[in-house]
Amino acid sequence: MAENGIPDEYLDGYARILAAVAPTGRRLTRDELLARREMGERAAEAGFGLRALVGAHLASARTHWPVTAAPGTRDGAASTDSVLAAIEQAVDAFAEGYERAQRLAVRQEVAARREFIDDLLYGRSDLGRLAERAERFGLRLSYEHAVAVAEGAVPYDEEDAVPRSVERALNGRFGDRDVLLTTKTGRLVCIAPGDQAEVLAYFAKQAFAATDGGRVAIGRPRPGVGGVVQSYEEALNVLDLAERLDLDDPVLHAADLLVYPVLTRDRQAMTELVLSALGPLEAARGGARPLIETLTVYFDAGCVAAEAARRLSLSVRALTYRLERIHKLTGADPADPVHRYTLQTAVIGARLMDWPAKSF
Numbered sequence: 001m002a003e004n005g006i007p008d009e010y011l012d013g014y015a016r017i018l019a020a021v022a023p024t025g026r027r028l029t030r031d032e033l034l035a036r037r038e039m040g041e042r043a044a045e046a047g048f049g050l051r052a053l054v055g056a057h058l059a060s061a062r063t064h065w066p067v068t069a070a071p072g073t074r075d076g077a078a079s080t081d082s083v084l085a086a087i088e089q090a091v092d093a094f095a096e097g098y099e100r101a102q103r104l105a106v107r108q109e110v111a112a113r114r115e116f117i118d119d120l121l122y123g124r125s126d127l128g129r130l131a132e133r134a135e136r137f138g139l140r141l142s143y144e145h146a147v148a149v150a151e152g153a154v155p156y157d158e159e160d161a162v163p164r165s166v167e168r169a170l171n172g173r174f175g176d177r178d179v180l181l182t183t184k185t186g187r188l189v190c191i192a193p194g195d196q197a198e199v200l201a202y203f204a205k206q207a208f209a210a211t212d213g214g215r216v217a218i219g220r221p222r223p224g225v226g227g228v229v230q231s232y233e234e235a236l237n238v239l240d241l242a243e244r245l246d247l248d249d250p251v252l253h254a255a256d257l258l259v260y261p262v263l264t265r266d267r268q269a270m271t272e273l274v275l276s277a278l279g280p281l282e283a284a285r286g287g288a289r290p291l292i293e294t295l296t297v298y299f300d301a302g303c304v305a306a307e308a309a310r311r312l313s314l315s316v317r318a319l320t321y322r323l324e325r326i327h328k329l330t331g332a333d334p335a336d337p338v339h340r341y342t343l344q345t346a347v348i349g350a351r352l353m354d355w356p357a358k359s360f
Helices: 014-021 030-046 050-063 077-122 127-136 161-174 197-210 224-245 259-265 267-283 289-300 305-312 316-330 337-352
Strands: 144-151 180-184 187-193 215-218 251-253
Touching (some): 014 030, 030 077, 077 187, 127 224, 267 316, 289 316, 305 316
Antiparallel strands (some): 180 187
16 A cells, blocks of 8 residues: 555556656656556546545655666766656656546536436436435435526526526535535526425525526425426426516415416316407407506506506506496406406416417
8 A cells, every 4th residue: 555545556657667767868658658647547436536646656756766877977966857757747647647537527427417407307217216316416305395496588507607606605505405406498496305495595585696687486395206397397387477477576486376377277268268358359449458458557556546557657547548448348347346357367368378469
């Protein structure tokens, strides 16, 4: 065993190289350099640290320092210079092989992580095998997990500054909490235990800041391997919903928006409701869109005419005229609680299905 706990096998041939190079001052041959690179690769694969390996090489050089001076030199000065040059070449080649092996290991690890994330979020691969692989990346899929997804103005990759800054913030706040942060299709994805809502809340805060005001959706906690997929898909659906409904909240929880999937589950019924309740608005001058926007703002303002008029940059009289026009065309009065629910549900359906821009 060499010094620093490094086995002698990783120094095999090193002393012979020094002894061979010192008398002539020649450079290491291609085969000698190749042998040192291969030795460095093997040492990296075995898990030894580069610092300890370099230290072992220097210690071995002291132990096996050649003492024969080159012909025609005085006091062995040329021999010392030759040995130092040989040490430099040998250690450099060894370190090159070591770093090459490490880069390959990192690429393989990144590829394995990406493959695992793809399988996990798409529900591919054998579930038992997927659970085993998850432990390698800090997840125990036998428990409940929830998924948060953040999107910004631009797509992100794992190596970008935004996800890295969010990851540093999470690690600094929570340390090792069985949390996986990654990216998928340009979005930030955070998977955390379902009973640790504070982790996803903090992720949402950091992601919102790092993406300069991006939107974050949080799926509900779900058990098992398939639960991660379900929570992830819920979060994606919420982001899609937020875009179609133009929701302003920066952080949206799937649990708070369950009414919308219910409303759209029967598309045929919703289509019939939209056409029945709002179809007559297409006869208005300018079409149905301005009046649907009026209803949207009116309902969002809690049916307070003054607030709705302010948001639409209209006078209260102009807003009242529009509401009366809607009443006349549809037969439903937006101010009447009985009619209001039908109109509001139809407006939600129209926004979800992008009607009247897209015809049924």
